[in-house]
Amino acid sequence: DIVLTQSPASLAVSLGQRATISCRASQSVSTSSYSYMHWYQQKPGQPPKLLIKYASNLESGVPARFSGSGSGTDFTLNIHPVEEEDTATYYCQHSWEIPPTFGAGTKLELK
Amino acid sequence: QIQLVQSGPELKKPGETVKISCKASGYTFTNYGMNWVKQAPGKGLKWMGWINTYTGEPTYADDFKGRFAFSLETSASTAYLQINNLKNEDTATYFCARRRDRYDGFDYWGQGTTLTVSS
Numbered sequence: 405d406i407v408l409t410q411s412p413a414s415l416a417v418s419l420g421q422r423a424t425i426s427c428r429a430s431q432s433v434s435t436s437s438y439s440y441m442h443w444y445q446q447k448p449g450q451p452p453k454l455l456i457k458y459a460s461n462l463e464s465g466v467p468a469r470f471s472g473s474g475s476g477t478d479f480t481l482n483i484h485p486v487e488e489e490d491t492a493t494y495y496c497q498h499s500w501e502i503p504p505t506f507g508a509g510t511k512l513e514l515k
Numbered sequence: 516q517i518q519l520v521q522s523g524p525e526l527k528k529p530g531e532t533v534k535i536s537c538k539a540s541g542y543t544f545t546n547y548g549m550n551w552v553k554q555a556p557g558k559g560l561k562w563m564g565w566i567n568t569y570t571g572e573p574t575y576a577d578d579f580k581g582r583f584a585f586s587l588e589t590s591a592s593t594a595y596l597q598i599n600n601l602k603n604e605d606t607a608t609y610f611c612a613r614r615r616d617r618y619d620g621f622d623y624w625g626q627g628t629t630l631t632v633s634s
Contacts, residue, residue, distance in 0.1 A: 442620035444560075451610050451624035452560065463622070495560060499618045503576045506560040 406430050408496050410507035416515040422484040425510045427474075427496035434459075434475045440499040443472055443481045446509075447492045455494075456481065488514060517541035519611050519625035526631045527601050534597045535628045537611035544592040545569045547613040550621060551585065551596050555607045565614070566594060601632045 407430040417423045433440045439459035444452035454463050456472035459479055469490075471482045483490055491514055496507040522536040537549065550565040564575040566585040573585040584597040598605055608629045612621035 438618070440618055444621075451612075451627055452621070453624075454620045454622050457620040457622075463620075497560075497620070499620070502574070502617065503564075504562050504617075506562070508559050 405503055405505055406433065406498055406500060408498060408505055408507035410494075410496060410510050412510060413508070414511040414513065416513045417483075417486045418515045419488065420485040422482060423486050423490070423512055425481040425494050425496075425512075427479045427481070427507050429477045429479070429498055429500075431500075432476045433498045433500040439475045439479070441472075441474065441479045442497045442499065443470075444495045444497065444506075445490075445492045446495065452495060483512070486512075486514070517623050519613065519623055521609075521611060521625040521628045524629045524631070526633070528634055529601055529603060529632060531601050531632075532597065532599050533601060533630060534595055535609055535630070537594045537596070537625050539592045539594070539613070542613075544589065547615055548617075549585075549587075549594040550612045550614055552610045552612055552621075552624075553579075553607045554610065554627075555604075558607075563596075563609075568594070598630075601630075603632050605630060606632045 409428045411426045441459045443456040446452040455466050460472045473480050493509045493511045495509050518540045520538045545568045548565045551563040553561045563579045566573045582599045586595045608627040610627050611625040613623050
């Protein structure tokens with residue numbers, strides 16, 4: 405199975421600043437056309453919410469302060485400017501093969 | 516609007532059986548696969564498998580072969596997760612989530628069903 409390693413495990417960011425979360429895959433999850441990496445936000449007591457799919461495509465209704473980038477094995481989720489409602493745990497997930505796996509999560513808190 | 520509504524919390528004893536439902540609305544049920552995802556208390560997300568809502572064929576992740584069964588009631592746009600011979604380690608929140616195809620993200624999720632297994 406493909407292992408997704410997220411870093412950091414947790415981070416504290418001030419309101420209005422930038423949060424950067426990394427996700428590294430144990431093998432490439434990209435072709436020349438697509439990167440099979442997706443990002444989710446989960447708040448306590450709620451299901452995950454899809455934010456970005458195929459590495460950089462913002463899901464409908466997701467604020468433009470969220471952005472994703474990367475290809476191959478290295479992917480990044482950026483949030484700028486961070487707002488209070490962004491406190492949550494963020495997960496990456498690949499869909500390169502079966503089984504799809506998730507990273508362990510990154511907990512974002514406000515400083 | 517698109518919704519996946521799951522059945523309520525369950526408290527079971529080891530060895531018992533539970534069946535969790537996930538009722539879909541707001542879209543054509545058979546156009547999207549239904550997936551199941553486990554989240555143990557305080558832990559991350561683990562994909563359990565999926566069921567092809569058009570053919571009814573289930574696919575199970577390796578860790579979920581044997582005691583787990585996915586099924587459908589297509590006329591009611593409902594998917595089910597059954598867990599037999601419950602163990603303490605089955606204590607978790609279980610989510611259903613739809614996906615257009617195996618390359619896509621999980622774009623809609625149920626609210627989750629909390630299962631507690633305790634003697």
